Amino acid sequence: MSISDQMPTEVAPETPRDENAPAFQRFMESIGQFWTFGVLVALILIFGIAAPDLFSKDAWLSTSEFAVEYLILAVGQTFVIITAGIDLSDGAVLGFSGMAGALLMEHVMIGGPSGAGTVVIGIAAMLLAGTLIGVLNGVLITRIKLPPFIVTLGTLTAVGGATNLLNNGTEITTLPNFINNMGTASVLDGWLPIPVLIALAVAVVFGLILARTRFGLRTYSIGSNDAGARRAGIRVDRHLIMVYAISGFLAGLAGLMVTANFQSASPIAGANDELYAIASVVIGGASIFGGRGTIFGTVIGTAILSVLTTGLVLTNVAPFWQQVAIGVVVVAAVAIDRVRTRAGTD
């Protein structure tokens, strides 16, 4: 007996659209996930009209410089949030990594204070310190089965203290020339600072990993259905440790960028950065419940926060209002996304 003779089992058409849904809701569904891009364009236009300086080289450089730190952290945070986790420690790890690397470069001089060996060891130390703290987060979360919120809240606090212990709470300003130059060097006639180039490269590389590799797809699988992923043979614990390691590694890289940019390692570097990173990811459309999010969305989310900050400065809005505005944007973004995806969701 051929099975195709028999009655087929219909899957789809998809849940039909609710034709009676409010016009706004239907509109939001039809523009899909690109609405945040529209918000970014709208912000640029509004602030551009209010303060034409927004299109100046100075404004672009200060906006992009601001964005570098948050974008690198937010890329790592995107992976974590897609697994339904959270990394509250990445700002603190940024500060610790920068301080640890700077301290090492101050004391270990291979080929002199600005020697290549010193620079390589310092950069390696920053990346390694970040990665190791990420691994520690991952191990505590998967092996002891503690909630990511609690684990990373703990590392946020402990690592913050450790940063101050490293150099008695003072900053380090004696850095190799290479590091200092890296923060200020640029290409394209000064329009593209090297740190911005590095941040964009990070976004492209990790965007490809998330969207085009098995590792990326499994990151979504775990966030969407952890038990299902386990039954499907995915090594969930190992994968999560790698995801937190990525977040830590990128926090270490952000530590390098910030140290180079300010030509010093400060114990308060990175403080509260995790909030901006999480905000960027969430504005970019990732679900805090896991399973959804893209690096493209995160880039847009970071750009929205950065343009908003520069725009408010240029329009002479008092700094405290900037924080209020960012808070409002985060909540509004999630609320709009909820309306957009309400129909036919789980």
Next chain:
Amino acid sequence: MREEVPAPAGSGVQTVPFVEVRRLTKRYGSVLALRGADLELHRGEVVGLVGDNGAGKSTLVNILSGGIQPTSGSVLVDGTEVTLRTPVDARRAGIETVYQDLSLAPDLSIWANMFLGREAVVKGPLGRIGWLDRKAMMERSATSLEETNIRIASVLSRTGRLSGGQRQAVAVGRAVSWGSRVLLLDEPTAALGVEQQQRVGELIKRVAANGIAVLLISHNLPQVYEICDRVVVLFHGETVANLRTSEIDIDDIVGWITGSALAARRLHEGQA
């Protein structure tokens, strides 16, 4: 004290069963969840596994799907004893499980769910990093769902957007597409409406007609009676009956589930 019924193969020809369970027990501390389960699954057969809550159905299915290890007894695949340590072991042995919660990732597309944990990657030097072969996965998903006569608008649809019956069909389609020979279905229609239950029932029969052995765990006795060729009843962790549905009626199954048929037989044997 078990009813000895020779296992009727679907084709009527005696062959080595795809899966055979012999005197399986499972102990949790002082509790014996299984105290002697026997089961044979043959090609092309739909077998119902029934029993009251706590009779050991879930334990037996968990052992067969590689979720837990038995305390004693054996599982044979094609007449060879196997050890199923993980769900992956069970799958390698040709046993696919459709869990009660379906184990689908609602945020992922249908094709990504079909390949969950078994993603196809592009061959070549970069294959080691695992670049996804999305095109191949989409095409193969569409083809294999079609072969099981599951019609879908698009394998790109997000699985969370499908109805309960559609999701069930995708989960069954996924299990079948991996060339499984034994399909374990845990309460496949518990969350479904009447019409969707009907459709899933038809799908199960089609799958079996294609040469797969299906074990259906269900509380829905009318459905078990309608779909299954044979019913195995667990009572207090033990296989107490192995019945052909063509030779019994629903009340007989109820009698074995509640234990009254067992009591009656013991009484009868005592008098004989």
